[in-house]
Amino acid sequence: MKLEVVRARAERFxxxxxxxxxxxxxxVDREMMRELGQPHSPLWDSAAPDDAPLVAPTEVHVVLxxxxxxxxxxxxxxxxxxxxxxxxxxxxxxxxxxxxxGVFHVALGGGEALELDYLFEVAAHARAVGITPNLTTSxxxxxxxxxxxxxxxxxxxVSVDGVGEGxxxxxxxxxxxxxxxxxxxxxxxxxxxxxxxxxxRSSFDGLTDVARLVRRLxxxxxxxxxxxxxxxxxRLGEELTPDQARRIYPLARRLMLRHRIRVKLxxxxxxxxxxxxxxxxxxxxxxxxxxxxxxxxxxxxPEGHLTGxxxxxxxxxxxxxxxxxxxxxxxxxxxxxSFVRSAPEPCASCEYLRLCxxxxxxxxxxxxxxxxxxxxxxxxxxxxARTAGRGQVAGGGxxxxxxxxx
Amino acid sequence: xxxxxxRVLRATFGCNPNxxxxxxxxxxxxxxxxxxxALALMLGALLRRPRTP
Numbered sequence: 456m457k458l459e460v461v462r463a464r465a466e467r468f469x470x471x472x473x474x475x476x477x478x479x480x481x482x483v484d485r486e487m488m489r490e491l492g493q494p495h496s497p498l499w500d501s502a503a504p505d506d507a508p509l510v511a512p513t514e515v516h517v518v519l520x521x522x523x524x525x526x527x528x529x530x531x532x533x534x535x536x537x538x539x540x541x542x543x544x545x546x547x548x549x550x551x552x553x554x555x556x557g558v559f560h561v562a563l564g565g566g567e568a569l570e571l572d573y574l575f576e577v578a579a580h581a582r583a584v585g586i587t588p589n590l591t592t593s594x595x596x597x598x599x600x601x602x603x604x605x606x607x608x609x610x611x612x613v614s615v616d617g618v619g620e621g622x623x624x625x626x627x628x629x630x631x632x633x634x635x636x637x638x639x640x641x642x643x644x645x646x647x648x649x650x651x652x653x654x655x656r657s658s659f660d661g662l663t664d665v666a667r668l669v670r671r672l673x674x675x676x677x678x679x680x681x682x683x684x685x686x687x688x689x690r691l692g693e694e695l696t697p698d699q700a701r702r703i704y705p706l707a708r709r710l711m712l713r714h715r716i717r718v719k720l721x722x723x724x725x726x727x728x729x730x731x732x733x734x735x736x737x738x739x740x741x742x743x744x745x746x747x748x749x750x751x752x753x754x755x756x757p758e759g760h761l762t763g764x765x766x767x768x769x770x771x772x773x774x775x776x777x778x779x780x781x782x783x784x785x786x787x788x789x790x791x792x793s794f795v796r797s798a799p800e801p802c803a804s805c806e807y808l809r810l811c812x813x814x815x816x817x818x819x820x821x822x823x824x825x826x827x828x829x830x831x832x833x834x835x836x837x838x839x840a841r842t843a844g845r846g847q848v849a850g851g852g853x854x855x856x857x858x859x860x861x
Numbered sequence: 862x863x864x865x866x867x868r869v870l871r872a873t874f875g876c877n878p879n880x881x882x883x884x885x886x887x888x889x890x891x892x893x894x895x896x897x898x899a900l901a902l903m904l905g906a907l908l909r910r911p912r913t914p
Contacts, residue, residue, distance in 0.1 A: 456907060457907060457908075457910040458904065458907040458910075460908070468870065478874065479872055479873060480872075480873050481904060482869070482870040482871035482872075483867060483869050483905075483908075484867060484868045486866045487868055487905065487908070489867070490866075490909055491908060516879070560876050562878050564879070587876055589876045590878055608878075609878075610875060610876040612878045612879065647875075647876070675875075676875065678879060680879060704887070707887045708891060711887050711888055717888045719885065719888075720887060721879065721885075725885065728885050734894040734897075737893050737894040737897045738885075738890060740872065740894075740900075740901065741871070741872065741873070742871050742873040743886070743890055
């Protein structure tokens with residue numbers, strides 16, 4: 456067996472190579488780049504600083520539209536049936552620019568991207584310029600014909616925040632049957648199909664049912680996404696309790712082992728993982744990180760705004776303007792990139808700071824301060840309780856999260 | 862072959878379809894640092910391996 460390099464790009468530390476089977480991105484050092492026959496890069500002429508961001512994101516989340524008929528109660532982009540959308544030409548131009556920067560993957564989403572009649576043209580264009588398009592969908596309205604066309608995507612995940620009545624409670628409408636049908640149709644045509652599940656205070660206890668669904672339908676992953684109080688979710692009061700925040704990582708491991716499925720936690724869960732003190736070396740190797748905005752990740756909004764992530768951060772450029780994204784990447788994103796250097800306590804003294812990066816900026820911003828430590832982090836909660844004497848943490852029941860703006 | 866100098870520093874498998882799921886792959890984190898080191902060596906060897914006709 457040989458791992459075939461399908462694409463590679465130089466970085467200060469060496470480079471990133473993409474292999475197709477198994478599908479992976481491998482960070483390699485300069486020597487390995489040379490051994491693989493990659494051309495010399497001027498980036499290698501000086502020592503690589505430890506905290507330099509990547510020369511381009513590896514992945515960009517392209518929010519194609521804020522258009523969606525579902526009306527989910529917690530929608531983080533505040534999608535409506537007639538929300539804004541990137542046009543096909545705009546989306547193509549943005550993909551051209553991202554390809555020129557060396558971006559490997561795009562995550563296409565919305566709103567409901569399947570409501571756009573040009574979604575498959577966008578995906579085909581991504582393939583044509585060498586980017587792997589991936590998709591998140593609610594599955595509503597997906598028929599056998601659309602499922603067949605979904606072969607163009609890499610990974611497709613269907614949003615399922617609960618099973619049966621749990622779905623209705625989480626999303627505010629009874630769409631579970633549609634989502635399950637979409638999963639079956641997609642799984643019939645491709646293997647890279649999974650479930651996205653937003654983990655909120657009230658959906659937490661239903662995660663085992665979702666894991667069983669993933670197992671039953673032979674899906675390739677369950678991605679657990681932390682509820683963030685942004686968009687329509689800002690007023691819901693659905694953030695995890697301190698007790699749930701401590702339990703999510705052990706629960707994810709249990710679901711993985713018991714149901715023999717791949718389980719992923721999104722980057723905003725990093726503080727909850729590092730609180731359990733996993734091997735930092737292993738975490739670094741597997742790319743386990745907290746906020747990766749402005750480094751590994753960027754986002755494009757339907758209005759063209761380039762941001763660090765689709766949940767937070769100031770607009771850095773109009774991605775529809777040729778050359779703007781590349782220029783912004785080299786000079787912007789200071790609000791994300793400066794956190795580690797200027798981290799306040801208790802992050803400053805945390806051994807996982809370089810990996811965790813202070814947790815989720817979107818959650819911190821929702822609680823009032825973009826550059827503050829993530830208030831959902833167990834370590835932050837313990838530190839706050841110790842220094843301010845505001846509550847008990849050990850039992851998990853009496854600690855109060857700060858009030859979310861809204 | 863595995864004793865050559867170039868190294869694999871990080872490995873992320875699969876694709877991310879989400880706005881924010883670049884995070885923790887519980888499946889792999891479970892196996893710890895020794896497994897990660899061994900896999901880095903193996904991936905390096907498989908990358909360098911000559912193409913078979």
